[in-house]
Amino acid sequence: LTPNAVGSGGRSGALSPAPITEDLQKIDVNPPKGTRDFPPEDMRLRNWLFYHFREVSRLFGFEEVDFPVLESEALYIRKAGEEIRDQLYCFEDRGNRRVALRPELTPSLARLVIQKGKSLSLPLKWFAVGQCWRYERMTRGRRREHYQWNMDIIGVPEVTAEAELISSIVTFFKRLGITASDVGFKVSSRKVLQEVLRHYSIPEALFGKVCIIIDKIEKIPVDDIKNELKSAGVSEEAIEQLLQVLSIKSLTKLEEILGDACEAVADLKQLFSLAEKFGYSEWIQFDASIVRGLAYYTGIVFEGFDRGGKLRAICGGGRYDRLLSTFGGDDIPASGFGFGDAVIVELLKEKGLLPELSLQVENIVCALDPGLQGAAATVATILRGKGQSVDLVLENKPLKWVFKRAARINANRLILVGDSEWQRGMVGVKILSSGEQHEIKLDELE
Numbered sequence: 001l002t003p004n005a006v007g008s009g010g011r012s013g014a015l016s017p018a019p020i021t022e023d024l025q026k027i028d029v030n031p032p033k034g035t036r037d038f039p040p041e042d043m044r045l046r047n048w049l050f051y052h053f054r055e056v057s058r059l060f061g062f063e064e065v066d067f068p069v070l071e072s073e074a075l076y077i078r079k080a081g082e083e084i085r086d087q088l089y090c091f092e093d094r095g096n097r098r099v100a101l102r103p104e105l106t107p108s109l110a111r112l113v114i115q116k117g118k119s120l121s122l123p124l125k126w127f128a129v130g131q132c133w134r135y136e137r138m139t140r141g142r143r144r145e146h147y148q149w150n151m152d153i154i155g156v157p158e159v160t161a162e163a164e165l166i167s168s169i170v171t172f173f174k175r176l177g178i179t180a181s182d183v184g185f186k187v188s189s190r191k192v193l194q195e196v197l198r199h200y201s202i203p204e205a206l207f208g209k210v211c212i213i214i215d216k217i218e219k220i221p222v223d224d225i226k227n228e229l230k231s232a233g234v235s236e237e238a239i240e241q242l243l244q245v246l247s248i249k250s251l252t253k254l255e256e257i258l259g260d261a262c263e264a265v266a267d268l269k270q271l272f273s274l275a276e277k278f279g280y281s282e283w284i285q286f287d288a289s290i291v292r293g294l295a296y297y298t299g300i301v302f303e304g305f306d307r308g309g310k311l312r313a314i315c316g317g318g319r320y321d322r323l324l325s326t327f328g329g330d331d332i333p334a335s336g337f338g339f340g341d342a343v344i345v346e347l348l349k350e351k352g353l354l355p356e357l358s359l360q361v362e363n364i365v366c367a368l369d370p371g372l373q374g375a376a377a378t379v380a381t382i383l384r385g386k387g388q389s390v391d392l393v394l395e396n397k398p399l400k401w402v403f404k405r406a407a408r409i410n411a412n413r414l415i416l417v418g419d420s421e422w423q424r425g426m427v428g429v430k431i432l433s434s435g436e437q438h439e440i441k442l443d444e445l446e
């Protein structure tokens with residue numbers, strides 16, 4: 001290296017080559033638009049949330065699964081006009097394959113179930129916590145990724161599956177300190193819509209599309225809903241009946257209108273009686289306007305909402321008995337839900353339920369002079385071997401600096417490796433909460 005090539009140079013004065021200036025352009029250190037970094041503090045909150053997702057899944061006997069974030073685009077090509085389709089984060093890869101960043105987990109789960117086929121003994125109770133993506137054209141500043149907790153029961157046609165799934169979400173809320181006065185579940189069944197469409201002999205093929213249009217009932221003017229339904233091929237009379245049925249707020253009323261032979265009524269009545277047995281009756285209410293925005297739901301649908309009415313849906317799910325067969329699999333009944341990582345955090349903030357999570361290290365180990373750095377490493381290794389966390393001071397720092405760092409990392413105790421003590425096989429110990437200081441033999445450290 002020629003002398004003038006001396007760059008910033010390391011602390012030890014070693015010559016590191018100067019950066020080649022023409023290649024240096026300031027890169028944008030922010031993550032891509034709509035995505036998040038998870039620095040330590042945010043990662044602690046995320047880990048805390050995911051810990052509760054996983055604990056509840058364990059309590060319910062569910063097994064964890066995962067899938068690639070990247071899937072064939074074909075998994076999500078549904079012609080029902082869903083928002084998730086418009087916002088698909090899809091592209092052509094270098095092998096000219098049409099691929100997509102998954103916008104949801106359920107299709108991957110269905111794909112894996114079919115792939116595993118007969119080797120699986122039903123019912124399956126699978127859960128996943130995975131990042132999902134969307135690409136919104138006009139970036140309304142909305143996020144393009146979020147993490148979703150999914151729980152799915154595959155192979156159970158009865159409503160007991162949905163009752164179990166709602167129970168798992170109630171269990172999750174309770175663990176976080178959220179009560180039935182903070183949130184609730186609106187519950188309905190798409191068999192209500194199915195009944196009306198059948199009554200007016202609207203073709204089954206329109207079912208998904210009609211559901212997606214109706215799901216927008218609170219988001220766009222009712223006239224637009226009517227126009228969209230009309231252009232989808234639904235008769236005026238059927239449209240009137242659909243809108244009328246959606247406004248029903250009581251199961252008794254629904255039974256009056258649809259009759260007690262209607263499957264939707266039977267399913268919902270069973271669900272509400274099971275809710276009683278699970279002990280979460282005060283968490284759920286019938287609301288015929290709940291449709292959910294995914295085309296593949298076929299029966300019970302539900303969504304978690306905040307009773308303050310300020311936030312978007314917290315979670316949502318339902319029965320999807322046809323999805324596996326549309327992927328070429330057997331007709332296997334299924335139900336599940338998705339629970340995003342965004343709205344729940346807003347709710348916790350609002351309720352003052354965010355946990356105080358700080359870095360916690362048991363020991364900070366420091367050599368009192370450079371010649372003892374090796375000894376300090378030995379002490380750290382002994383403690384770590386005993387399962388104790390150790391922040392080993394890696395440079396020759398003044399004690400003032402060490403105390404400052406000890407406070408920042410919430411260390412319980414400071415282990416000082418000094419010459420005279422070390423000669424006697426001892427180390428200094430300072431309990432940082434009390435300030436109490438003593439010496440201890442190395443092999444008595446625990």
Ligand SMILES: CC(=O)Nc1cnc2ccccc2c1
Nearest residue numbers: 132133134143144145146342
């Ligand atoms: C509130 C929020 O962040 N929602 C959100 C964010 N990212 C997504 C990405 C894919 C699918 C749904 C998504 C939903």
